[in-house]
Amino acid sequence: xxxxxxxxxxxxxxxxxxxxxxxxxxxxxxxxxxxxxxxxxxxxxxxxxxxxxxxxxxxxxxxxxxxxxxxxxxxxxxxxxxxxxxxxxxxxxxxxxxxxxxxxxxxxxxxxxxxxxxxxxxxxxxxxxxxxxxxxxxxxxxxxxxxxxxxxxx
Numbered sequence: 001x002x003x004x005x006x007x008x009x010x011x012x013x014x015x016x017x018x019x020x021x022x023x024x025x026x027x028x029x030x031x032x033x034x035x036x037x038x039x040x041x042x043x044x045x046x047x048x049x050x051x052x053x054x055x056x057x058x059x060x061x062x063x064x065x066x067x068x069x070x071x072x073x074x075x076x077x078x079x080x081x082x083x084x085x086x087x088x089x090x091x092x093x094x095x096x097x098x099x100x101x102x103x104x105x106x107x108x109x110x111x112x113x114x115x116x117x118x119x120x121x122x123x124x125x126x127x128x129x130x131x132x133x134x135x136x137x138x139x140x141x142x143x144x145x146x147x148x149x150x151x152x153x154x
Contacts, residue, residue, distance in 0.1 A: 018084055019054025021077075022066060026052065029070040041065040057084055 026032065034045045041048075043062050051058035051066065058066075060078055067077040082088045 013080065013084060015057050015084060016054040018057070018080065019052055021080075022058075022063075023052050025067065025070040025072050032069075037066070037069065041069055057081065 026037075032040075034048050037043070037048055038045045043065050047058065047062055048066070050056060051062055058081070060081060063077050063081045064074055067074045
């Protein structure tokens with residue numbers, strides 16, 4: 001009845017079918033309530049709910065905790081999850097995805113090189129400004145030492 005417990009891999013997998021498999025595992029384990037699962041796994045109820053709904057791929061940690069709790073094959077489920085993660089499936093995505101220059105990324109404003117260049121310029125400006133400030137302070141102190149009659153007052 002619960003064939004997906006022993007064989008979580010599927011030929012055409014998706015986040016929705018992955019979540020359906022997790023729901024089947026949960027049913028096979030007696031359909032525990034989210035609060036009880038949260039207490040036993042240390043994963044929040046919200047994250048658990050999202051994992052079972054299939055709107056987005058749960059983290060590896062969440063999958064591992066759930067599968068261990070349900071008595072499933074942790075290695076197989078974590079591998080299946082990794083195959084669905086676009087960060088790990090780069091080889092299959094590279095063939096069909098447009099070039100990196102064509103993909104807009106509005107969440108990232110600067111490249112790593114640009115960020116490092118900005119940091120270097122900021123450091124130079126900070127060091128230069130600090131040096132000028134202290135040079136001015138030392139110049140004032142030297143003027144007081146050279147003209148003690150002005151420093152002593154009338």
